[in-house]
Amino acid sequence: MAKDLPKGTRLKSMLGIDIVIDKKLGEGGQGYVYKIDYGGQPKALKIYKPGKMKDPKAFYKNLKNNVSKGAPNASFLWPTDMLKWDGHTFGYIMDLRPSEYVELVDFMNAKKQVHFESFKAAVTAALEMTAAFRILHSKGYSYQDLSDGNFFINPQTGKILICDNDNVSEYGQNTGILGTPQYMAPEIVRGEAKPSTYTDRFSLAVVIFILITMTHPLEGKRHLCEILTPKNEQIIYGTDPVFILDPTDRRNAPVAGVHTNIGIVWPELPDYVKNMFIKQFSKEIMMAPQRRATESDWQNMLIQLRSDIVRCGSCRGENFTHNEAKPVCSGCGKPLPIQRYLKLSGVNYKMPIVAGNIVYRSQLGSSNIDVAGDPVFVVRVHPKDPRTLVLQNLSGMELRAIKPDSSRVLLKDKGAISNEAGTVIEAFGGSVTIV
């Protein structure tokens, strides 16, 4: 009969913190996850099953290194402490996942029916993932096993939490993991490469595409083959991958009545989004790891896309707008609730002023990687007048603004300013102009 570490088992962590086992949360191929009391704090503990890894000592050393380096940013459920190697196995401690966070695989499972609250939330999740990977890579790490099962998403907000950070390795290192089928870069599937920053970027592109379209970019007509043998998988994901919407190679095109999601979303996407997917999943780029888009490229595209999504106030349908003169809902024909636009010093498009839109640091001009994805302003409903939208300062500092009558005002952190055309706000060496 299988036995687990019983409730109440007392352990001590590497950093000397007292641990008490509460209950088992889950079991995977690699190990077990328990809810624990960690010096008075509720935390999660993962313990590995012995004999599952090729080189446990190297894995242990890598994990220890990750613990001492600390989390790249708040999107990672990073190992913060460890259970020491006892000759058989070891473990690590991380934060618990809040219950409202759901794995991507559950969004993709028709039998679970998890939906994003909005496409804006879906794009937010893609954006958060991209920003997290950008920071991770900039610190010299690669993630190595991005798939639908190792990050969690809040369906309401699109906030993410990346787990399974035990395989994260420094440049040139590999813990023995190859990745997960459907998400591995073609060169790994072909057996020509090990996971790296470049292969991470392929997995990231697949995840971004799935988040937005709920469709795997390489699973069109060819994926409906009679039987998906390892040989067929080699072709579809490795030797001859073809994008489901490749405009010139139609061998893997979506099939009507089967690939319904892509038929709903793709026609709505703005051209700059379609073009980026078509380029990144072109045979040419898929087969050239060094030419794949960087996180920064994806971040710029996704920030623009996020701001272009406008929900109709009448039918509640979401529209992917693109600076039309008089935007109306493509569903019901009513005017969209865009009050004005924001001109941002770092980009060449205008952002509609609609509730929930966020101005990110990178939209104001060049910025450091760590802060490129930080919100500077959010558009919110006026606390006293629900018909009016205001711009709230999230920058963490006081900002200078010039009102249309040329008067100068100071906008406090967390303070808001009304959306009068002609107002200019200066932030981080750039500016936001209401037009």
Next chain:
Amino acid sequence: MAITTDKMEGTVKKELHVFYVLDTSGSMSGAPIGALNDAMRSTVEELRKKDGEKADLRIAVLEYNSANRWVTQGNNGVENLQDFFWTDLQATGLTYLGGALKELNTSLSRNEKMKAETGNKVPVVIFMSDGYPNDDWQEGLQVLAENKWYRAAIKIAFALGDQADTEVLAKVVGVTKQGQIVPNYEAVIKTNDLQAFSNMIQVVSVSASLAASSSQMLGTEVGAETIVREAAGEGANTDENGVVIVDATSAGGDIYASDATADDLDGFDVI
């Protein structure tokens, strides 16, 4: 058209059929058939939890004794896991394995059980027997070895008790991709412990159905041998041919079965 996220369905999934070929001959009477029924009920529950995640899982169960019968009565004898519940099997009669293999061959066809609109993932076939066949099983196996679905399938066998013929089972699961019959002892799990059997068939069923979709490690091939080895856990015994022997303590691949004593936890600084 303006769109809303509630119009989105899951991603397109292929079907993955898990076949069970179960010996319900007279020798299974009593505790063994009771344990089998209990194990299968739990296995169905475990598979249901994974249904739709990486594939739409389907289950097909063939029992054999002096005759053979598809227990699953759904569409083409294949059941959707969402609405399938296990009904107890009874033990009676002889062990006509050859007949079951021929029936399996007929079913493994695009016109019979492999009709999935979205196509199939590599099927999983799990055998269980406690004895030696009473008919010409070799003829049945020759026929089955010609079947392309069977050649491609992940095939694992359980030998229950000392009377179970591991050599026959190793040959049955030893059909290669090219159709040769090469005994595959490493895909056979032998146990005398009914609880261990129950644990193992659940673990093996789930890991076999997810094998092609899980995280992969360098130098580890996805296949029946790996699934059996990982389910049995590190240090599992084997017989002289390589058949994995599972006893009560090593069941279920759960390493804490034998380790969860104070002595072994010393390394964790138990206080």
